[in-house]
Amino acid sequence: MAQKTLAGKTVEVTDEGYLVNRKDWTKEIAIEIAKEEGIELTEKHFEVIEYLRKESAAGAQLSIRKVGKSGIVDIKGLYQLFPGGPLKYSSKFAGISKPASCV
Numbered sequence: 001m002a003q004k005t006l007a008g009k010t011v012e013v014t015d016e017g018y019l020v021n022r023k024d025w026t027k028e029i030a031i032e033i034a035k036e037e038g039i040e041l042t043e044k045h046f047e048v049i050e051y052l053r054k055e056s057a058a059g060a061q062l063s064i065r066k067v068g069k070s071g072i073v074d075i076k077g078l079y080q081l082f083p084g085g086p087l088k089y090s091s092k093f094a095g096i097s098k099p100a101s102c103v
Helices: 027-036 043-057 064-068 075-081 086-094
Strands: 002-006 009-013
Touching (some): 027 086, 043 064, 043 075, 064 075, 064 086, 075 086
Antiparallel strands (some): 002 009
């Protein structure tokens, strides 16, 4: 585990940049992590992120299909919001663990 300063706060992150403690998450931290990946977060991004945080806290298994059926965004829209790895990046920005289905 490594430490990183994001939005003025020192947090622990995994080797892949995921937050170790989900309680460290803030919108400002999400924005900084997304910028590192070349993505500027919009309100639609945050709708997906909040959904993932809520589902993860409830212990749900996350998948692209589940997000696509959430009513927030369809699968095509999810890929447009988070290109190159929609569940991987959205989970990372949401401050939750990397889903098992992501490589």
